[in-house]
Amino acid sequence: MTGTFECEGGCGRELKEFKRRKTRLCRNCCAAVIARDPAKAAKASATIKRLYQDPVFRSRQQRACKAGVQASIANNPAERERRRLSGKALAATGLGHAAQTPGSEPRIRAGKSHTETVLGWCPPHLRDEYRKILGRQGMRKEDARRKIEEMMAAEVASRRNGRMSFEEQLRRANAGVAVVRKFEPRKPDHDFTLGGVATGMI
């Protein structure tokens, strides 16, 4: 039976004696002592800055961080409110996101990402139509969305019937969608088959 002793970091934890124990500190106190060392802090800072140069590492960390924050506020209204207020305070200073001028690359990126979050359900070629409908007097979001969903259903139906109205073609062409001839397999003009030739070789 090994003996115990109190952590010398002053945290009051009871530690067990081990033969190969290197310090008289618990893990937390040991980490705190290391963090106070400026040389160690500089080394850690340089390492993390170097790692963040790697876009793969960076995006993985950002995703993990975002997921962690979302999980932490999911069932914690107080933390959500604290974050909301601190965001407002930061915006009021003119720093943070507010420091980005309109039309700057991060703003454009944020705008696109926001659109994807809010309008992800709406196909891109109908988004302008949705905004137009929504702009009408007294139009509610649910009603505008229902109208677009009706249009989506109509599109699916017309595609199934193989017909597209002239207005529909025009609207799509204006929205940047090319109208192409539907592919129809023709009867081959030779009377032999490519028997024995794997499709991968053609």
Ligand SMILES: [Zn+2]
């Ligand atoms: Zn301790």
